[in-house]
Amino acid sequence: MNKDKILKQFNNNHLLSLNNLIDILPEIEKSVIYRNLKRLERDNIIKEVFTNSKETFYELSSLDDHQHLICESCGHVETIQKKIKIKNFSEVTNLTGICSDCS
Ligand SMILES: [Zn+2]
Numbered sequence: 001m002n003k004d005k006i007l008k009q010f011n012n013n014h015l016l017s018l019n020n021l022i023d024i025l026p027e028i029e030k031s032v033i034y035r036n037l038k039r040l041e042r043d044n045i046i047k048e049v050f051t052n053s054k055e056t057f058y059e060l061s062s063l064d065d066h067q068h069l070i071c072e073s074c075g076h077v078e079t080i081q082k083k084i085k086i087k088n089f090s091e092v093t094n095l096t097g098i099c100s101d102c103s
């Protein structure tokens with residue numbers, strides 16, 4: 001099933017955008033990938049993580065709580081494990097900055 005194929009990609013990759021999936025799964029029609037992505041999001045299996053200038057990235061909702069540090073220059077994403085418990089911490093938006101490769 002197409003939905004399972006898409007979901008499998010999320011098990012192999014931390015973050016994926018619609019364009020990533022289109023590249024990885026050329027045998028599935030773009031509109032079908034888009035529909036399944038939206039369905040997975042609606043079913044709360046995946047969630048929207050952040051949007052850069054071009055595209056929106058998604059990850060599995062079941063992943064442990066963590067934050068993303070996104071490089072404003074190259075788009076590289078670092079994962080920061082949440083070590084402290086702060087109420088509503090997950091509602092803090094993603095952090096942006098310049099990664100060590102770009103600075
Ligand atoms: Zn993540």
Ligand SMILES: [Zn+2]
Pocket residue numbers: 071072073074075076098099100101102
């Ligand atoms: Zn960078």
